[in-house]
Amino acid sequence: MKVFVIIFVACLAGTNGQLSQLLVQNALEKVKQNMTESGLDPLEVESFGFSYTLPVLDLFMTRVQFGGLQVTGISNIVLNQFRFNALLMTATFNVSLPRIEANIGQTDARLKLFDVDLSLRLGGSVAISKIQVAGRVRVSLTLGGFSIRSADIQTTIGDIKSNLELIILGKDISDRVNTFFNTTLINSINNNSEDIGKLVEYYILQAIQNS
Helix, strand or coil: CHHHHHHHHHHHHCCCHHHHHHHHHHHHHHHHHHHHHCCCCCEEECCEEEEEECCCCCCEEEEEEECCEEEECCCCCEEEEEEEECCCCEEEEEEEEEEEEEEEEEEEEEEEECCEEEEEEEEEEEEEEEEEEEEEEEEEEECCEEEEEEEEEEEEEEEEEEEEEEEECCEECHHHHHHHHHHHHHHHHHHCHHHHHHHHHHHHHHHHHHC
């Protein structure tokens, strides 16, 4: 809750739009710094591997070699616009994430059980560009600080670039997976931006209440 209180106080303290935006930007910088110091950007999962085979008979065998995961850009939050109307107790905002990229090292997995032999190979990258969250939030003063009366939030994505390799049971389905991310998914997200905005609104409210 501390960060949200700082932002709210910054809004009330701002005598004009530029000052309010500057104060909110400073509060946002603290959030970005905390994310970096907490190891969320870059978010890294080291490579690992394990295998197991039954000591007697060739009835069961499993082997996994995970190539590691790195996600960057999560903390690069850009405040494009912020306005606070103290009379109406309404904040209008527009924030964006220029680019989030996930890189997956080559990962191989195999599972053999009796006569069933399953295998998988995965690797590559997915980059999401121009994630934008814009909206309007109405707040009320309370004894404990403030509460959110209502929120109207929209989320859009500019582009998704998927360059994944996925092979299952020896069959390469990389093209299908990449087409899903590059075309189907982004169109579905942007066509349902209002519903996704409601979901974002819900999690923002939950984060404020639980922080």
